[in-house]
Amino acid sequence: MEPFRFHLFVCTQQKPEGVPCCPANGSFVVLDALDREIQARGLNQDAQLTTCGCMGLCDEGPVLVVYPAGVWYRRVRPSDVSEIVGTHLRDGKPVDRLVWNDAPAMKAMAVEHDKKFREAMAAREKAGMLPDRLDQMIRGYMPSRCILTALELDIFTAVGDGANAEQIGTRIHANARAAGILLNALVALGLLSKSGDDYKNTPESARFFVEGSKDNHRNGLLHTANIWHRWSTLTDAVRRGTRVPIGLRPNDRDNTPEWTRNFIAGMQRNAQNRAPLVVKALGTAGVRRILDLGGGSGAYSIAFAKACPDVQCEILDIPEVVPLTAEYVSQAGVSAQVSLRPGDMLEDDFGSGYDIIMLNAICHMFSEEQNQGIFRRAHQALAPNGRLVVQDFILNPDKAGPQRAALFSLNMLVATDAGASYSEFEYTQWMKAAGFAEVCRINLPGPSDLIVGRAIVSAQRRSGALVLGET
């Protein structure tokens, strides 16, 4: 059975550098071109496009197979794509000049490839070699460090419309020889291109890393560069059981105004796309007053204010951050609906009568006891039927996944006194202990989810009497 008229498989099997494979011959570019052409010709109801692993014909890549007829194309170039889609997918006639129909030769090549592959694997196994997967994981810091240094030095902006290593070195106040080594590595990573001695930004780098570009993420990414220095203290933090104190960390950049600005830019980078999803998940019906604890860039309050003109939000954040929050709120044009309060959420009175209290990316900063204290005080501060909303990376019951949440827990180990990622079970228990009912999880697209509890208040409390467990 074939639900689509055509099903296209493009091989995108990555292999170690120097080993022939379809991606090394441009299969990702072909894949992208096929997708665009299929969409442009309105054939997406007729053709399903998917990637696949090695088919054993690696020297002849990129390999594309079209089912149900089983038509094999080899050495496909982006310039062939229009003809393949127009002639084969639209008119049903394969492009003969690109079709490979020598079945015995193809089979012999695939069988030979399989034999060699198995022999190579057996030899590696016998020699006790480290699997590629582990080797790559261990060296994973190299590309990461390369991009982070390029961002710290603002190299992509310095490259501009094209320049050589000496010119770029001068612009970033760095040694030309060393700048050249870094620039070459950035070319190898596909973040720059090189022609003769001149380097140019790729379209992607120009869009995301260059000063003045509408989609420049550099400021937010500099927070990741700052976090790198904390991660280098991980071994000590595990020994100590908590973060290495500020002052004992090498290259520490915490608590400077620049650090804080980058941190909030990093928060904004994460939050701006998630905020509308959170508003949609929670809805605005009956919502008039929101308390946004540790609101950061204010992205979530801004999204609520934009979604509903009747909503008033109050952001409580530390005094160093509030002026930055004010900039984001003012830029969004919602200052009349979003007020700011400098303070400490662990100490200060929350106020009362809120319909929603939000804790977006907050609970991981604090210990279990601190979170339980916040939940209890939030319960007191909510209006009857008001909701406490936690958004965070939520661990599985065994706490050993998902990977993003488990790794983020280490981020909190190196950065805080007692923070961590927590599980749905823990959040649910804390909410119930604080008096919340109807506690539920709302899954969002992406790495973090919501846990929501409702402050259903008994008739006793509404009439002024104290309810057991709420003291």
Ligand SMILES: C[S@@+](CC[C@H](N)C(=O)[O-])C[C@H]1O[C@@H](n2cnc3c(N)ncnc32)[C@H](O)[C@@H]1O
């Ligand atoms: C991880 S950020 C999350 C920001 C924002 N909620 C978001 O999701 O984009 C944590 C925020 O909590 C603030 N914060 C940390 N400790 C705080 C405290 N004790 N009282 C108030 N705000 C605090 C930080 O300044 C920062 O803005």
Ligand code: FES
């Ligand atoms: S890598 Fe594509 S066929 Fe082997």
